[in-house]
Structure formats: C-alpha cells, structure tokens
Amino acid sequence: MLLYQEIRQYLFALIAEHPELKKLPSERELLEKFQSTRITVREALTRLEAEGVIYRQNRKGWFICPPRLKWDPVKKVNFYQLAQEQYFIPLTKLVSFETLATNKELEQAFSLKTSGELHKIYRVRSLDERPIMVEEIYCLASQFDGLKDKALDGSITTIFEHDYRVNITHESSRLIVTVIPDDKAELLNVNSGALCLKIIRKRFNQHDELVDYNIEYWVHSAIEIEVDSK
Amino acid sequence: MLLYQEIRQYLFALIAEHPELKKLPSERELLEKFQSTRITVREALTRLEAEGVIYRQNRKGWFICPPRLKWDPVKKVNFYQLAQEQYFIPLTKLVSFETLATNKELEQAFSLKTSGELHKIYRVRSLDERPIMVEEIYCLASQFDGLKDKALDGSITTIFEHDYRVNITHESSRLIVTVIPDDKAELLNVNSGALCLKIIRKRFNQHDELVDYNIEYWVHSAIEIEVDSK
DNA sequence: CAGTGGTCTAGACCACGAT
DNA sequence: TCGTGGTCTAGACCACTGG
Incomplete structure (x- = not known):
C-alpha cells in the first residue's frame, strides 16, 4: 500500500478507537513514526481533511471533527433550535453592519430599476465554540429602516416578522x-484554501418580492444537508 | 504575494481569457515558467481543483471544468431532460447488475424483519463524455422481478411506473x-482523493414504503444544487 | 518512445501559537 | 522560547498515456 494511505489508515483507526481524542499528533511526530517526510504525512492529513474527518486550525494543529450539524435548507427552522436539538451550543456573532449602495448583482436580484441602498449584515455562527459558518445578508434599507438597532445576533426572520x-x-x-x-x-479560523459549501439563498414574501439575499459559507466538514420532498 | 498564489492567479486569468482552452500547461512547463518546484506548482493546481475550476485525469493532465449541471434534488426531473435543457449530451452506462442478500444497513432502510434479496444497479452518468456521477441503486428483488432485463441505462423511475x-x-x-x-x-476517471458530493436518497411510495435506496457520488465541480421551497 | 502526473526523500526558513 | 504548521527548494523513481 502507498505510504500516505498507510498513514491515513493509521490515523483513521486512531480516531475511531479514541472517541475522546480532540487533536492529532503533530506532523513531525508522525513523520518520525513512519520514517517519512512532511510531504507524505501532509498528503495523508489533507486527504482526511477533504473527507471531513479532521480539520486544522492555522498553525495550531490538526483536530478531529465533531459530528456534523444536520440541516434542511427547505424547512424554516431556526439555527438555535436546530443546534440545540442536536446537542450543540450555538452562537451567533455580528461582525459588522453596514448600509451601502447596491451593485449590479444585487440590483438585479432585488429587481431594482435604479440604484438604492441595502443593509448588509455580516455574521459568524459557531457550534460549541467552533466557527462553522459566515453569512452576508442583504436587504433593502428602505424596507427595514432602523434594522441596525435590532438584535442582529438572533433570528433575522423573527425580526422581519x-x-x-x-x-x-x-x-x-x-x-x-x-x-x-x-x-x-x-473569521472561521480555518486555513486559506479550506473547503466549504457555499449557499446562496433568496427569500421571498407572498408577492414574490425578494426580501433578503444571503450568501453563506459553511465549513464543509461541519454540515450535512437533509432535504425532503413531498 | 505567495508564489503558489501567484501561479494560481496566473492560471485563473489564463482560463478566464481563453474560454476555448481545455487543458492546462503541464506541471513541468509551469515550474519552469515560475522558476519553482513541483510542490509549489501543485499547491496552486490543487487549490484551483478544490475551487472547482479545474480537474485532473489520472496521468493525463489538468483540464478546465465546463459549466456545472444545475440540478434540483427535490423536483422529479429526468437526468436526460435536465442535461439537454442545459445543452449537455447526457449518457448513462450500466456498470453491473447484481441480486444480493441484504446487509444490516439496507435491512433497516427497507424495514425488513428478515434478510431478503435486493437488486443492485450500478451505473455511471456522463455529460459530454465526461463521467460526472456514479450511483448504486438498491430495490427489493421480490418487488421488481425481472428488472435485470429492462433498459437499465434509462430512467429507473419510468421503469418502476x-x-x-x-x-x-x-x-x-x-x-x-x-x-x-x-x-x-x-470509474469516474478521476484521481484517488477527488472531492465529491455524496447524496443518499430514499424514495417512497404513497404508503410510505421505501421503493429504492440510492447512493450517488457527484464530481464536486460538475454540479450545482438548486432547491426551491414553497 | 517521450511526456505526463503520482509518489516520495531530505532537507530549509518563516510566522504564529502556547507557555 | 520552543513547537506548530505554512511555504518552498531540488531533486528522485515510478506507472501510465499517447503518439
């Protein structure tokens, strides 16, 4: 078997057998153990990372992924409730709030004939202190006057309603x-080049008008999507 | 800027400016151009690969990704129709057909009280000659007697109906x-370690009984999921 | 056959984290 | 300060592809 596959297998078994383990041995410990080099050890590690089994924190080391959050993009369930049902401690942190002029992409999304102003809510969500998603939410400033002063670390849907x-x-x-x-x-405390699931969501009201436009980046190993169709 | 980022940028621009380009320069050409080494060149290439901009074929080289197939897992649209609407030439190839005994996972999925027999359809789907998905479809042998002789490179849903x-x-x-x-x-003609979107689908009849159990592996750069909720 | 990527060695220096 | 991963050099041999 290829050496990097052997190292991968070893680590995979190590993780399976030690559910309490949070952090892997360092790259240098591993290369010594396998009489190899960092290139090869890292090949094994990045493979496991792509599989969603481990993740790294910049210069801190390699860590074992906790269970994935199961999430249905179709059902309108609140993040806090969902996380708690799955025994995670959820947290949302507002990074910034701005009101800015529209660009082409957003004007088109909001079917604006002239340029206008949009609110932009930028925030990060964590599970058990691990940041797992960042999102940018855009909505019409004219429609949501005073949004800035609302509790923007909670459910935006609830504020809208x-x-x-x-x-x-x-x-x-x-x-x-x-x-x-x-x-x-x-912001997510992950490395440059980390994989993600990018989700672009458009949400509408009963008149088919766009209410908000969201761009979400989920750490790929932190999420599992579940969709039902009737 | 980091060297691998420079190489990445160069290639990114190259791709943007030459829409007719199918294949990238070889790794050795690139390392010469940038006076660098293969490690660094490959860092740039694997980054672009993860982004879904390029893909590789084992020992053949690095290729530029065509547009992604847009697909809604909730809508019941046939693969051929969907592909053609998006100007792809679709193809399905049967890899194998077997009838085998159930295992624990499948017995549970089919709510079987005793072990039974299942058909397993194993096939690959391509767009414009590029394999982009493999799937394993399991269904009850007792329910679909003679399935083996049907046109298994077409729509299974249609055969069921x-x-x-x-x-x-x-x-x-x-x-x-x-x-x-x-x-x-x-089967997909991609490298060991290639990224994918793994989709496990359970399909039911009006009595809430499982009809088939599918495991699909989509080449990550070949697909974009679109989901609507009402 | 020559050219490609796949795997691997044996180092190096650096920025940043934990202490 | 020391240990961590991040980036990089300068090679090597191999398996497979394509002409």
Whole structure:
C-alpha cells in the first residue's frame, strides 16, 4: 500500500478507537513514526481533511471533527433550535453592519430599476465554540429602516416578522462546493484554501418580492444537508 | 504575494481569457515558467481543483471544468431532460447488475424483519463524455422481478411506473461533501482523493414504503444544487 | 518512445501559537 | 522560547498515456 494511505489508515483507526481524542499528533511526530517526510504525512492529513474527518486550525494543529450539524435548507427552522436539538451550543456573532449602495448583482436580484441602498449584515455562527459558518445578508434599507438597532445576533426572520410585519413565504437556494474566500477563512479560523459549501439563498414574501439575499459559507466538514420532498 | 498564489492567479486569468482552452500547461512547463518546484506548482493546481475550476485525469493532465449541471434534488426531473435543457449530451452506462442478500444497513432502510434479496444497479452518468456521477441503486428483488432485463441505462423511475405500477411519491436526500471512494474514482476517471458530493436518497411510495435506496457520488465541480421551497 | 502526473526523500526558513 | 504548521527548494523513481 502507498505510504500516505498507510498513514491515513493509521490515523483513521486512531480516531475511531479514541472517541475522546480532540487533536492529532503533530506532523513531525508522525513523520518520525513512519520514517517519512512532511510531504507524505501532509498528503495523508489533507486527504482526511477533504473527507471531513479532521480539520486544522492555522498553525495550531490538526483536530478531529465533531459530528456534523444536520440541516434542511427547505424547512424554516431556526439555527438555535436546530443546534440545540442536536446537542450543540450555538452562537451567533455580528461582525459588522453596514448600509451601502447596491451593485449590479444585487440590483438585479432585488429587481431594482435604479440604484438604492441595502443593509448588509455580516455574521459568524459557531457550534460549541467552533466557527462553522459566515453569512452576508442583504436587504433593502428602505424596507427595514432602523434594522441596525435590532438584535442582529438572533433570528433575522423573527425580526422581519415581528418588527416589520414582513413574512418569508418561500425561498430558493443554490449550493456549490468550493473554497472559502481568504477573508472569510480568517473569521472561521480555518486555513486559506479550506473547503466549504457555499449557499446562496433568496427569500421571498407572498408577492414574490425578494426580501433578503444571503450568501453563506459553511465549513464543509461541519454540515450535512437533509432535504425532503413531498 | 505567495508564489503558489501567484501561479494560481496566473492560471485563473489564463482560463478566464481563453474560454476555448481545455487543458492546462503541464506541471513541468509551469515550474519552469515560475522558476519553482513541483510542490509549489501543485499547491496552486490543487487549490484551483478544490475551487472547482479545474480537474485532473489520472496521468493525463489538468483540464478546465465546463459549466456545472444545475440540478434540483427535490423536483422529479429526468437526468436526460435536465442535461439537454442545459445543452449537455447526457449518457448513462450500466456498470453491473447484481441480486444480493441484504446487509444490516439496507435491512433497516427497507424495514425488513428478515434478510431478503435486493437488486443492485450500478451505473455511471456522463455529460459530454465526461463521467460526472456514479450511483448504486438498491430495490427489493421480490418487488421488481425481472428488472435485470429492462433498459437499465434509462430512467429507473419510468421503469418502476410503467412496468411495475410503482409510483414514487416522495423522497428524502442527505448531502455531504467528502472524497470519492477509490473504486468509484476509477470509474469516474478521476484521481484517488477527488472531492465529491455524496447524496443518499430514499424514495417512497404513497404508503410510505421505501421503493429504492440510492447512493450517488457527484464530481464536486460538475454540479450545482438548486432547491426551491414553497 | 517521450511526456505526463503520482509518489516520495531530505532537507530549509518563516510566522504564529502556547507557555 | 520552543513547537506548530505554512511555504518552498531540488531533486528522485515510478506507472501510465499517447503518439
């Protein structure tokens, strides 16, 4: 068998047999154990990382992935509730709030004929202190006056409903597998080049008008999507 | 800027400016151009691969990804129709057909009280001659007697409906990002360790009985998921 | 056959983390 | 300060592809 596959197998078994383990041995310990080099050891590690078995924190080491959050993008379930049902401790942190002019992409999404102003909510969500998702939420400034002063680390849907009488009735999502942009990688405390599931969601009201436009980046090993169709 | 980032940028621009390009320069050409080594060149290439911009074929070289197939796992659309609407030439190839005894996982899925026999359809799907998905479909041998002799490179749903009067009414899917198992990588003509979107689908009839159990592995750069909710 | 990527060695220096 | 991973050099041999 290839050497990097042997190392991979060894680590895979190590993880399976030691459920309490949080962190892997260092790369140098491993290369010594297998009389090999860092290139080969890292081949094994990056493979396990792509599989979603381990993840790294910049210059801190390689860690074992906790269970994935199961999430249904179609059901309208609140993040906190979902996380708690699955025994995670959820946390949302507001990174920034801005009000800015639209760009082409967003004007088109909101069917704006002229340029306008949008609120941008930028936040990070964690499970058990591990950041696992960043999101950018855009909505019309004219429609959500005073949004800045609401509790933006909670459910935006609830704010829309309770404070603005705007209800989301349907939505569409696009999912692709790609790499986290570097500025988001920093916020998520993952390496440049880390894999992610990028989700672009458009949420509409009963008149088929776009209410908000969200771009989410989920750490790929932290999530499992579940979709039901009736 | 980091050298591998420079190489990445160069290739990214090269691809953007030459839409007709199918194949990248070889690793050795690149290392010469950048006065670097293969390790560094490959860092740039694997990054672009993870981003879904390029893909490799074992020992043949690095190729530029065509547009992704947009697919809605919730809508019951036939693969051929979907592909053609998006100007791809679809193809399905039967790899094998077997009838085998159930295992624990499958017995549970089919709510079997005793062990039984299952048909297993194993096939590969391509777009424009590029294999992009392998799937294993399991269904009850007792329910689909003679399935072996049907046109198994077409729509299984249609065979169920027309030949067996079994209608799929709803389904549930689980999606995770992971690595393609080595035996499937070979069929897909991709490298060991290639990324994929793994989809496990259960399809049910009107009585809530499992009709088939599918495991699909999609080449991650070949697909984009679109889901609508009402 | 020459050219490609796949795997591997044996080092190096650096920035950043934990202490 | 020392240990960690991040980046990089300068090679090597191999298996397989394509002409």
